[in-house]
Amino acid sequence: MHFALSSQVPPTCSSVFIDALDSRTTRLNLLERTCNQVDYTVFDFSRFTQLEELCIANNSFLFVSEFRLEGLPELRAVFIGSNCFTKEKYRYNKDLARSFRVQKCPRLEVIQIYERSFIDYAGDFVLAQLPALRTLAIGDLNRDSYNFFYCAAFTLRSRFSPSLSRADLPQLQSVSLGKFCFQNSVRTVFQSRRRGKPGM
Numbered sequence: 180m181h182f183a184l185s186s187q188v189p190p191t192c193s194s195v196f197i198d199a200l201d202s203r204t205t206r207l208n209l210l211e212r213t214c215n216q217v218d219y220t221v222f223d224f225s226r227f228t229q230l231e232e233l234c235i236a237n238n239s240f241l242f243v244s245e246f247r248l249e250g251l252p253e254l255r256a257v258f259i260g261s262n263c264f265t266k267e268k269y270r271y272n273k274d275l276a277r278s279f280r281v282q283k284c285p286r287l288e289v290i291q292i293y294e295r296s297f298i299d300y301a302g303d304f305v306l307a308q309l310p311a312l313r314t315l316a317i318g319d320l321n322r323d324s325y326n327f328f329y330c331a332a333f334t335l336r337s338r339f340s341p342s343l344s345r346a347d348l349p350q351l352q353s354v355s356l357g358k359f360c361f362q363n364s365v366r367t368v369f370q371s372r373r374r375g376k377p378g379m
Contacts, residue, residue, distance in 0.1 A: 194219045205253070206232045211260075213239040222264075223247045234258045237293075241266055244274070246297075248281045255286050255311075261293040268295050273329040278302035284309055291316045294324035294357055301329035301363075307336075307347045318357020325359045332366040 194214055200207075204227055213235070222243045224230065231253050237260035240246075246264060248257065262268050264277075277300040281290065288311050304327060306312070315335070318324025327333070335354065336347045361367065 200227075202226045203229050205229050207234065209233075209235045209239060211236040211238055214243075215239065215241045217242050219243060221245045221247070223249075225250055227251065229253050232256045232258075235263055236260045238262045240264050244277045246279045246300075248284060250283045251287075252285060254284045256289040257281070257287070257291070258289075259292045259296055261295050263293075263296040264300065265296060265298040268298055268325075272299045273301045274299045275301045278304075279327070279330075280305040281309065282307040286311050288312060289314045289316075292318070292326060294319045294322055294326065296326055298325045298328050300327055301331065304330045304333060309348055311350055312348050313350050314353045315351065316353070316355045318355075318360045320355060320357055322357060323359055324357030325362070326357060327360060327364075328362050330361055330364055332368075333361045333364045334366070334368040336368070 194216065197214065207224075207227070207230060215238070219240065220243055222240055222245065224233070225247070228251065230251055232255060233248075235258065239260070240263055243264050248254065266272065266274075277297075279297060279300055280303060281287070282305060285308075287309050290306075290312065291314070306315070318326045335351065
């Protein structure tokens, strides 16, 4: 018999505490001001292969340059609070070395990111191979949000491509972006029409 494990990480905890968490954890609730050490620069929870839900409270992971959620077969929901993954939320520094990547999570249905998180992420923004993703919410429609303010490209692909034999986001139904999200994007692409066979 398998028992679900739920972990609540205390505020101001260090990376050592997170590294010590049971890899079988199914739910992670990270409280405010988690892992704000300058040397904590990579967010990669790939070892939590049974993780179903990830919740990150406000003002956490300020110095992380690489955000990666990859290859998590049970992950269903990701919630990230405000002012997370942003070094200086009122200076709007552009950092090309900071990247965001969520991919190969076949059961992920919801991604919700609150305002002023990932402001200075100007590197890659990747959502790929998420066949169950239905809801993507970034920022607040009624407030200045500035998420991914300096990100150069914002692409959502739900179009089926024969060359890839898949669609990255085939179930995507709802997308909401707060004020000033992706403000400096020079390439914004939404692909949602299914390609037919030649001659159709």
